[in-house]
Amino acid sequence: MLCRNPFIRDPTGKVFRQIAFAGRPLEDAVQGIPFPCGQCLPCLINKRRLWTHRLLLEAMCHERAAFITLTFREEDYPSDGSVQKRDVQLWIKRLRKLASPRKLRYYAVGEYGALTHRAHYHAIVFGIDTADIGLVEQSWPFGHVFVAECNRLTIQYVVGYVTKKMVRKDDGIQKEFAVMSRRPGLGFDSVVKLSGLIRDPKYAHLFQWDSSIPDGLRHGRMLMPFDRFIKDKLCKILEYDVDSTAFYKEMMYKFWKARSANPDYYHPLLDILLSESHQRFLQIKAKHKIFCTRNSI
Numbered sequence: 001m002l003c004r005n006p007f008i009r010d011p012t013g014k015v016f017r018q019i020a021f022a023g024r025p026l027e028d029a030v031q032g033i034p035f036p037c038g039q040c041l042p043c044l045i046n047k048r049r050l051w052t053h054r055l056l057l058e059a060m061c062h063e064r065a066a067f068i069t070l071t072f073r074e075e076d077y078p079s080d081g082s083v084q085k086r087d088v089q090l091w092i093k094r095l096r097k098l099a100s101p102r103k104l105r106y107y108a109v110g111e112y113g114a115l116t117h118r119a120h121y122h123a124i125v126f127g128i129d130t131a132d133i134g135l136v137e138q139s140w141p142f143g144h145v146f147v148a149e150c151n152r153l154t155i156q157y158v159v160g161y162v163t164k165k166m167v168r169k170d171d172g173i174q175k176e177f178a179v180m181s182r183r184p185g186l187g188f189d190s191v192v193k194l195s196g197l198i199r200d201p202k203y204a205h206l207f208q209w210d211s212s213i214p215d216g217l218r219h220g221r222m223l224m225p226f227d228r229f230i231k232d233k234l235c236k237i238l239e240y241d242v243d244s245t246a247f248y249k250e251m252m253y254k255f256w257k258a259r260s261a262n263p264d265y266y267h268p269l270l271d272i273l274l275s276e277s278h279q280r281f282l283q284i285k286a287k288h289k290i291f292c293t294r295n296s297i
């Protein structure tokens with residue numbers, strides 16, 4: 001577990017912070033399930049990775065996709081200096097009308113420039129490509145439009161808003177956000193294709209198998225993890241039962257192994273999990289620092 005601040009849900013369903021386990025019986029700590037906070041740096045980086053994969057999976061289901069940036073010219077700049085979900089929803093509505101009868105799907109974010117702090121939008125739109133720049137220009141009369149290829153890097157760029165978080169509570173402007181196509185969720189259409197590949201032993205090398213349902217898919221040399229949405233859908237379509245016994249067993253094993261190596265070892269299981277991933281955490285932190293420096297040049 002890479003999360004630096006996980007919660008623990010004990011067997012009765014109560015939720016604790018790591019620290020709350022300090023004086024509690026060891027057995028509670030073993031049986032409680034740790035789950036990530038979703039807020040710390042490793043959690044945010046993980047979220048970025050999972051969403052990148054969701055969009056890559058969605059892209060597998062479309063012949064066309066584009067990376068789009070929308071900015072405001074001075075006269076049309078929002079008076080409160082803020083990004084708005086409504087701006088994006090109305091824009092997509094106009095773009096859909098222009099691109100009809102093609103069906104568009106999208107993932108869009110509102111954010112602020114790292115140096116200029118100016119409000120702008122980025123989107124991955126499925127169903128159009130760079131040849132459709134005319135349509136995009138027509139759909140956004142408020143400023144400059146930039147249209148480029150959709151690939152892993154541009155997807156990662158859009159999803160990267162997750163780790164930026166430049167707006168603070170008391171800044172008085174709308175926080176960075178993402179809006180996207182729903183019903184079905186992005187990536188849903190890929191699940192049928194994936195389940196076909198999973199059933200065929202010929203493609204076993206494409207997946208990472210740690211359990212009965214693969215944890216991720218190889219895209220070239222890159223292994224990308226599946227998020228819970230995709231895993232749940234895969235379980236359903238492949239008729240697998242989600243079984244957590246294996247997970248409990250592994251946790252028990254790790255705990256008792258640590259104890260037998262050092263009988264005076266009274267740290268809860270979580271400490272073991274955290275120390276296990278400490279090295280990896282330091283790497284991630286260092287890599288993120290480089291990532292941020294590059295963005296602000």
Ligand SMILES: [Zn+2]
Nearest residue numbers: 003037040043
């Ligand atoms: Zn966390």
